[in-house]
Amino acid sequence: MKSETLIKIENIIVQRGGATVLDISEFHVQSGSIMALIGPNGAGKSTLLLTLAGLLRPQRGQIYFRGQSVDTHAGRTILRRNAAVVFQEPLLLSSSVYDNIALGLKFRRLRHDDIRKNVQEALDYFGISSLAKRSAKTLSGGEAKRVSLARAFAIKPRLILLDEAFNSLDPPTRETLIEDLRHILEETKITAVLALHDREETLRLAQDVAVMSGGKIIQSGTTSQIFNQPDSEFVANFVGTETILEGTVKRSNAGLMEISVAGKNIEAVGDFLPGQNVYCCLRPENIIVSKKIPEKISARNVFEAKVQKIIRHGFFYKLMLDCGFTLVAYITMPSCEDLGICEGSTIAASFKATAVHVMRRE
Amino acid sequence: MELIVQGIKKAFELIVSFDPEVMGITWLSLKVSGTATLISLFIGVSIGTAVALTNFRGKRLVISLINTGMGLPPVVVGLFVTIMIWRNGPLGFMEILYTPYAMIIAQAIIATPIVMGISLVAIQNLPPNLRLQILSLGASRSQMVWVLIKEARLPLLAAVMAGFGGVISEVGASIMVGGNIKGYSRVLTTATVMETGKGNFDVAIALGIILLLLAFLVNFLLTQIQQRQHPR
Numbered sequence: 001m002k003s004e005t006l007i008k009i010e011n012i013i014v015q016r017g018g019a020t021v022l023d024i025s026e027f028h029v030q031s032g033s034i035m036a037l038i039g040p041n042g043a044g045k046s047t048l049l050l051t052l053a054g055l056l057r058p059q060r061g062q063i064y065f066r067g068q069s070v071d072t073h074a075g076r077t078i079l080r081r082n083a084a085v086v087f088q089e090p091l092l093l094s095s096s097v098y099d100n101i102a103l104g105l106k107f108r109r110l111r112h113d114d115i116r117k118n119v120q121e122a123l124d125y126f127g128i129s130s131l132a133k134r135s136a137k138t139l140s141g142g143e144a145k146r147v148s149l150a151r152a153f154a155i156k157p158r159l160i161l162l163d164e165a166f167n168s169l170d171p172p173t174r175e176t177l178i179e180d181l182r183h184i185l186e187e188t189k190i191t192a193v194l195a196l197h198d199r200e201e202t203l204r205l206a207q208d209v210a211v212m213s214g215g216k217i218i219q220s221g222t223t224s225q226i227f228n229q230p231d232s233e234f235v236a237n238f239v240g241t242e243t244i245l246e247g248t249v250k251r252s253n254a255g256l257m258e259i260s261v262a263g264k265n266i267e268a269v270g271d272f273l274p275g276q277n278v279y280c281c282l283r284p285e286n287i288i289v290s291k292k293i294p295e296k297i298s299a300r301n302v303f304e305a306k307v308q309k310i311i312r313h314g315f316f317y318k319l320m321l322d323c324g325f326t327l328v329a330y331i332t333m334p335s336c337e338d339l340g341i342c343e344g345s346t347i348a349a350s351f352k353a354t355a356v357h358v359m360r361r362e
Numbered sequence: 363m364e365l366i367v368q369g370i371k372k373a374f375e376l377i378v379s380f381d382p383e384v385m386g387i388t389w390l391s392l393k394v395s396g397t398a399t400l401i402s403l404f405i406g407v408s409i410g411t412a413v414a415l416t417n418f419r420g421k422r423l424v425i426s427l428i429n430t431g432m433g434l435p436p437v438v439v440g441l442f443v444t445i446m447i448w449r450n451g452p453l454g455f456m457e458i459l460y461t462p463y464a465m466i467i468a469q470a471i472i473a474t475p476i477v478m479g480i481s482l483v484a485i486q487n488l489p490p491n492l493r494l495q496i497l498s499l500g501a502s503r504s505q506m507v508w509v510l511i512k513e514a515r516l517p518l519l520a521a522v523m524a525g526f527g528g529v530i531s532e533v534g535a536s537i538m539v540g541g542n543i544k545g546y547s548r549v550l551t552t553a554t555v556m557e558t559g560k561g562n563f564d565v566a567i568a569l570g571i572i573l574l575l576l577a578f579l580v581n582f583l584l585t586q587i588q589q590r591q592h593p594r
Binding site for chain 2: 050055080093107108152155
């Protein structure tokens with residue numbers, strides 16, 4: 001099934017106080033997809049969301065909603081009525097939870113019965129039926145967030161825009177909300193654009209990702225493209241490629257390259273020409289750590305490594321390894337103890353040629 | 363001491379016996395100040411909200427002017443209204459000098475900046491993204507403004523209280539434009555001034571007590587409403 005383009009923007013410029021805060025030549029979202037916008041604070045994610053929602057009129061550029069230009073007042077109203085934004089703060093009104101969720105439906109002057117039906121459905125989706133009569137101002141942070149999400153879903157928008165939906169929630173609350181949201185998006189098939197800053201949330205929720213910085217989209221693609229084949233050092237860093245090594249291609253033959261990095265050779269898949277300066281990117285989860293250099297191993301790249309530093313990282317240890325160049329690897333806490341690894345000890349690090357993502361370096 | 367005890371005794375007699383003159387004065391006070399507050403509520407809330415929600419050059423100047431207006435001296439307002447409605451003044455044709463209508467106009471002029479200033483702050487203090495959130499749920503502009511006003515209802519109630527409190531207790535403008543005509547434009551404050559001047563302390567005290575009671579009752583009622591919506 002070929003899906004239509006729900007919303008597309010072209011040559012958008014948004015300025016605020018003389019400074020350009022958004023500068024996007026082309027960006028579109030397919031109907032039914034879930035797109036994440038990631039990037040550091042001030043990258044323009046929120047501004048892009050407001051632009052997509054029709055709440056912010058750009059100084060220049062075109063917005064098309066379902067193929068129709070959103071240039072007239074009528075066009076903007078159609079977009080505004082079909083898109084719902086959920087802001088970082090819950091922004092609930094001081095009335096009951098029910099009345100808060102009914103708000104958008106009342107704006108549309110729906111019949112009383114229809115309002116009740118839609119509100120009940122939204123309450124059920126987010127598992128907050130028991131809160132319906134509560135005053136919205138007495139809710140906990142997680143409950144308030146659910147109400148603000150339910151309020152947006154109740155109007156059955158074609159496009160839902162979530163700005164840092166999981167910020168300032170404690171981990172268990174966040175965890176269940178992410179799961180619920182994933183199910184609801186799957187079930188309702190509502191197109192969603194989510195501004196996120198957490199890699200894990202991005203991986204769990206989104207199929208497509210656009211990486212933003214300084215008001216621009218630096219790279220966009222499927223989640224696996226962005227995470228495994230970043231096309232710049234900035235994106236690589238941002239998506240958690242811990243190891244980014246500078247090297248030069250020495251040999252290149254039938255899709256396999258030999259790259260010289262700090263005097264060592266790394267084998268990688270790709271076809272850059274010899275002499276090309278490149279970055280070798282390695283995600284920490286692709287690096288295998290063992291006590292000694294294994295005798296039989298399928299991995300093409302095996303190095304003796306000295307443990308420089310062990311950093312606790314959630315349930316993992318992050319190892320900074322010196323192999324002549326610095327490699328970053330993750331290891332679980334039990335295996336770290338099994339292997340008897342401590343700072344200063346010498347171990348072996350290996351990775352496959354396919355695990356190395358090679359980018360051009362100017 | 364005798365004077366005060368006597369005065370208070372007499373005052374209670376007047377109140378408990380529902381003295382027709384005292385009741386008439388009280389009723390007129392309520393009508394004049396109530397109407398003036400209502401008018402100031404419409405003008406003050408709409409202009410206050412409009413100023414809060416729009417950005418224009420000179421916005422700060424306008425806000426400063428409104429804030430200055432919150433402390434408008436009643437005698438100056440009285441003077442201004444008198445000049446305007448004087449027999450051969452610009453609005454003299456209306457022939458309303460020394461009528462309750464003139465008092466309503468003067469009191470509305472006093473209360474409007476108070477209500478305007480407080481509603482402006484009330485709307486400005488709402489979360490900045492609330493406006494966008496309401497619009498994004500599909501509200502028209504007027505629906506959005508109405509939701510914002512409802513959301514700011516507690517500080518707006520405070521605006522009503524402040525406006526009413528300001529005009530019910532005001533005497534300068536009322537005496538200048540109303541003339542304190544017995545049975546026609548005499549209100550609690552103007553009557554208190556007159557009775558005190560004449561040395562009728564008992565009546566003056568009675569009127570003073572009623573004025574205090576009235577102010578208390580109205581504020582008590584509004585506070586009741588306010589606290590019910592803000593359980594804590």
